[in-house]
Amino acid sequence: MSDRYCVFGHPVGHSKSPAIHAAFAEQTGEALEYVAIEAPLDDFAGAWQTFTADGGRGANVTVPFKEEAHRLCDTLSQRARRAGAVNTLVVDAQGHTRGDTTDGLGLVGDLRRQEVVLAGARILVLGAGGAVRGVLEPLLEAGPSSLLVANRTAAKAEALAADFADLGEVAGGGFDTVRGPFDLVINGTSASLAGDLPPLPDDLFAEGGVAYDMMYGSEPTVFLRWAGERGARGVDGLGMLVGQAAESFLLWRGMRPDVAPVLDSLRRSL
Ligand code: ATR
Secondary structure, eight states: OOEEEEEEESSOTTOOHHHHHHHHHHHHTOOEEEEEEEOOTTOHHHHHHHHHHTTEEEEEEOTTOHHHHHHHOSEEOHHHHHHTOOSEEEEOTTSOEEEEOOHHHHHHHHHHHTTOOOTTOEEEEEOOSHHHHTTHHHHHHTOOSEEEEEESSHHHHHHHHHHTGGGSSEEEEEGGGOOOOEEEEEEOSSGGGGTOOOOOOTTOEEEEEEEEESOOOSSOOHHHHHHHHTTOEEEOTHHHHHHHHHHHHHHHHSOOOOHHHHHHHHHHHO
């Protein structure tokens, strides 16, 4: 029987992870099965226990279980501990549950693939929720000259920046504290979902600046449209999605699949 993996979410029917991991398995010749499981909102731990009792070897975790998954782990990677959330569960050799988070690696990997230079860059990150907390460590490790976290609720951005201050030049504030120009602006708010746009100055982007939206769709998001009208190059979050999956696959199988062909075919299917 092939090794079993899954993605837990609620809802989870829309998840692209089964298709992505099936493509990775084919590409690498690994024999594995990967399914989507809708865990009950009040019993994520039970769903994980049932899955591992049936021989499950690992899982991805998506909304709304990332924090709960973090709490049930026996061991955590350093970046997962700091993120306060996990998107990857691994059953280790002792049968213990190890938690990790690969979202930030997926983002940074995608930015590198897009040839966005992070070292020395002036970076603005919009939002201060779980999605942003999960990516700050790898972003700061890439060595930007400054990183500003701006959020609708300023206090949350300030607290988040303080939590990561040992890793680099990071500050937090409300949208009213945003003063460009920035080489890279990452939208990590869920505002796009509602078709909303944070209030931002028109002169946000430096020459050659890049706008990155963690969201994606068949059409550019509101944020990417707005940024394009102000001269920025826009990139959506589909590459981050495939990239985080590749990093999870590496944790489970010891090999990192090639993201590009899977991303290309996923893009065509949107
Ligand atoms: P996630 O896990 O996706 O990060 P979250 O933790 O609920 O979800 O965080 C959502 C983020 O989007 C927050 O930064 C939120 O701002 P607040 O902290 O002020 O709530 C931001 N957000 C959501 N809707 C928004 C909107 N319409 N305009 C601006 N920011 C918005």
